[in-house]
Amino acid sequence: MLGFALRRIAAGAVLLFVISFLSYLLLSIPDADVGRQLLGSAAPQDLVDAKNAELGLDRAVLAQYGDWLAGAVRGDFGTSWFTGEDVLQAIATRLPVTASLMAGVTLVTAALSLLLGVWAGVRRGAVDRFVQVLGVIGYALPGFLVTLIIVLVFAVRLGWFPAIGYIGLTESVPGWLSTITLPVASLSVVSVAGLSQQVRGAVIDVLRQDYVRTLRARGLPPHRILFRHVLRNAAAPALTVLGLQFVALLGGAVLVEQIFGLPGVGAMTVTYTTRGDIPVIMGLVMFTVLGVILINLVVDLLIGWLNPKARVS
Template sequence: MVRLIVNRLLLSIVLVVISSIAIFFLMSLVPGDPARSILGAAATPDSIERLRQQLGLDQPLLAQYGSWLLGALRGDLGESVFTGDQVVTLILARVPVTASLILLSTLVIAALGTALGLLSAVRGGVLGKVLDVVSLVGLALPSYWVAILLVALVAVALRIFPATGYFAFADDPGRWLLGLILPVAALSLGGVTIVAKQMRDSAMDVLARDYIRVLRATGVRESSIVLKHVLRNSALPSLTVVGLTVVGSLTGAVFVENVFVLPGLGTLVTQATTSHDLPVVLGVGVFFTLFVIVVNLAIDLLYGVLNPKVRVS
């Protein structure tokens, strides 16, 4: 396990550099000039050029990236071009919102997907066919469309849950949870159906094995067989799907946060991209890359916990 963690840490450096290079040069292709946006349409060419020099935008792209990378290696992700705030400060202020959304979505996806998959495998019949249909629907509907639909039906028409807004957990846990129910539902729908289908297929495979028949023949209770043997042996392939779903939820979170007006990293990177605020976009990109690395490492470690025979390197 120690070797695995060291390898992941070394790999994280390479991935962060590669992702930052990709983000930097892709952003350079996006039309727009931060200096012109800051000064407005009435700005003179001379004032725009002076501001570009102050911001370092007149330097070659390689020089700009090299300057940013040196600062990032020291823990300095730069300053926002528009507000002048430290990028690290902006990210840390938004992390609790995005972390709450993704954490709750992960719990819903893992718990509900596992329960539905097991139930479908044990009961089968109509429930299995319904799960197949729901899985196709969940995969076909993008999270932002589901979010808009939930706002229109549940928040606006029925007025059951709030359509927008976020309350910090420390200020009001009840309103924090209430405000995240619809965003979590929109972000979790596709993941729940994918995990449920994978769990059902894995559980059905385990249920068909000889040792399960032996356990039943010796009088072991069905509930014990399902919880102690089927669930444990079916969890490994489903765990991979959960990890992939969590990573994919980062993209969904960007759209969901904008629909529900949540002050998270999704809305931050959207605003920064629109205004061509490159340091902020790079900072959020680095954070997302590190998040993916941590999730993959956690999945590898859980593999070893659930199945000691599995060796990761």
């Protein structure tokens, strides 16, 4: 298992380097006069040139990337060109908001998908068709429409939750729950629709295996067969889909944080990307890629633990 984990970590490190290089190269293509944006249109050209030189924008792109990479390896991602704020500090202040949102969506998705998928896989017939219809509806509805419906019903009409705003977990637990519930619900609908179908299919496939019929013939209780044998073998494909959905949720968080006014990393991405603030954008890219790599590593390790054959492949 250790060698399996080390191979995954090495592959993640290579991926991190490649994406950082390509991202910096692509961000440097637009011909934006950052010094002019910072100093204003009325600033003399010599001051603008001096500002660009101060930021290192008068040098070759590869030289700029080399300096950025040297700092990033030491944990220094620089400062924002427009606000002067340290990049890591800026991300760290907004990270708990996005982290709580992602954790809530992941827990809700995993719990509801497991419940619905196993229920549909074991109880064939009306229950199975009901879960499949829910999955189709969840897939068919656009994410922004689901979010708007949730806001109109539970925030505007019923008034159960606030429509916008965020209260930190350290400030008030009930307040945090009230402000995070609707964003989590809006992101969970599509995720549950997809993952529950995957769990259902995996459970049905395992239940058709010969060894399950053998266990039944030996008189083992159905709940023991389900929880000890069926779920363990059906978990691997579901975990793979859950990891892929986490990547998609990072993109969905940008829209949801904008709609609900959450001061998270998603909203920060929109703000600094429109400015063309390369140090902050690169920090956000690295944070996102690192999060994806860590999630995939955890998923790979769990699959390797559940299925030893996966460690070899």
